[in-house]
Ligand SMILES: Nc1ncnc2c1ncn2[C@@H]1O[C@H](COP(=O)(O)OP(=O)(O)OP(=O)(O)O)[C@@H](O)[C@H]1O
């Protein structure tokens with residue numbers, strides 16, 4: 462199997478606070494991995510280290526075998542390959558929906574305007590936002606913003622997409638539309654790493670589930686293993702809080 | 710009829726008839742200095758504000774870090790000195806200092822441009838710094854996450870939003886500059902206030918000359934503030950947007966208008 466990312470002994474400290482302790486795991490092509498765990502366990506920090514928004518303190522992150530932390534690769538080019546979708550959308554407020562989806566293509570990938578526009582439209586259609594190309598972010602609902610943010614990330618043709626709680630900032634009635642888009646993406650073979658509190662999504666859509674606690678990977682396995690036969694006490698304890706919601 | 714026999718309004722009209730052209734010239738000089746120097750001040754302010762808010766790259770060595778620190782220190786000194794002293798003294802300091810120490814005789818125009826720009830730049834630097842900080846961190850993270858460089862992120866995403874946020878202060882600075890060019894009369898720049906002093910000195914009609922000049926100043930500043938307000942609303946773009954649709958059977962026009970208030974199309 463084609464290994465895109467391999468995280469080895471990753472450590473991240475903020476001052477004296479060790480947030481990530483010896484993290485090891487791999488992302489293969491076509492993987493859909495859900496990362497679950499309680500608040501403060503280091504899930505966001507892990508994604509931000511992988512996207513290089515935070516500098517890892519120790520360990521290695523291999524991208525197709527090359528360590529991205531030793532300064533040997535072009536950071537910006539790497540980021541085009543490893544896209545990120547944020548909880549707070551982070552759409553550019555000074556551009557329209559279409560502009561948001563074109564900016565990176567024209568300025569980073571140096572695509573022509575027509576080409577960028579064509580691809581932007583293609584992905585906006587995929588997320589059902591093609592009618593809103595002329596809107597500014599402030600004119601959209603949260604769910605619509607997140608769908609545009611996904612289209613913006615897709616337009617860069619990334620190999621992996623990182624999602625950091627993409628539905629946590631949304632009103633309940635908008636969560637579904639974003640999860641539907643992500644479900645379609647997963648089914649189309651996109652490699653995804655999703656930090657989520659949506660246990661139904663983690664159980665039904667992902668191929669692997671990673672449970673984090675206190676900056677470590679406590680348990681990792683198939684959704685069936687994690688949700689139906691958890692081995693560790695902490696996993697059971699964490700999941701027991703969600704069993705009610707999962708039964709619905 | 711002599712001036713002594715005229716009433717208030719007749720004197721104002723007399724001043725306008727006799728000195729209208731000088732007043733116009735003075736007003737034009739004032740406006741040219743104010744507009745050019747506000748613009749140059751913004752350029753200086755953006756340059757200084759950008760440096761002040763930039764962090765050393767994580768891979769940069771001790772020399773680069775030291776250099777950035779030194780430059781920031783010098784710029785902070787510049788900002789504090791020029792914000793902390795009266796512009797009238799700065800004008801005297803630069804104008805007479807240049808001729809006494811360097812033997813350079815700055816002309817009226819270059820002296821005026823240098824002094825007001827450098828002074829405005831000091832104020833704008835702080836404004837721009839605040840403007841950059843007011844753009845939420847998520848905006849640059851969003852840009853970095855799709856591979857945009859620090860420079861592209863600043864130029865395309867952060868600075869345009871910072872500029873929009875500080876437009877009211879830029880307008881404020883322009884209006885202050887229109888009024889404050891009057892301190893340049895200390896180095897003999899023939900602007901609107903200088904013209905006022907000449908007229909009042911020649912005719913001994915201080916009240917009427919002051920009234921006329923005040924009205925002119927007010928017209929200038931009021932017009933500018935209206936124009937700037939208009940530019941601001943232009944920058945915000947339309948409050949409605951067009952829903953694009955390819956379904957030409959449903960919408961013969963191809964576009965429908967989305968109305969935020971009603972939440973539907975009309
Ligand atoms: N920039 C920072 N500086 C200092 N500490 C930080 C920083 N960012 C995160 N932390 C700390 O790191 C720990 C892990 O934070 P992180 O955001 O990764 O958790 P999380 O698992 O994503 O939680 P949540 O589910 O609430 O999003 C927390 O204790 C947090 O206080």
Ligand SMILES: [Mg+2]
Pocket residue numbers: 504505506625626
């Ligand atoms: Mg988080």
